Amino acid sequence: MGTNDDKKEVFTGVDHPALAADNVDRLADWYCDVLGYQRHFRHDKPVWILRAADGTLLEIMPKDDTVRPERTTWTPGWSHLAIRVGSIDKAITYLDGKAVKWGGDVMPAIGGGRVRNLVDPEGNLLQILERNF
Structure with a gap:
């Protein structure tokens, strides 16, 4: 895997960034209502995968107790x-x-x-x- 063409076949782009949220559902609502994301998938944990108009994804997951x-x-x-x-x-x-x-x-x-x-x-x-x- 020495050339840029070889790497392009393997690494195709960013799939998603992820945000750890105090309130997963409320923050997902804001990204959808304000920024136009669409709800793509919800896991019971709860975790939301949201999709932007260009197809990129955003994960919103519950935060831990870290300040x-x-x-x-x-x-x-x-x-x-x-x-x-x-x-x-x-x-x-x-x-x-x-x-x-x-x-x-x-x-x-x-x-x-x-x-x-x-x-x-x-x-x-x-x-x-x-x-x-």
Whole structure:
């Protein structure tokens, strides 16, 4: 498995990130109602697998008793989930109507485009991201 073509046959992309939630059903509802995810599968544990419009998945699972650390965009480890949008201006107008909590203003995105931070109801850092390519 030495060439990039060989690796592309094996590693095809990201299947899903996972969020550990205080209330799995309530957080799944928010991602569906606010961000347009669809419920794909629910396990009795309870765990939800949600599907985005582009087919990518998001797992929402119950948290354990570990205390949530304070995070910034630059805290070590997984930082945030960036959700691609066709128009950041339209996305902001829509999300303002859903009373989301913003984490700053629109800024240039690393790698091109524009980005704005927000948090979900449990404090997980998200971004909406408009790319030009």
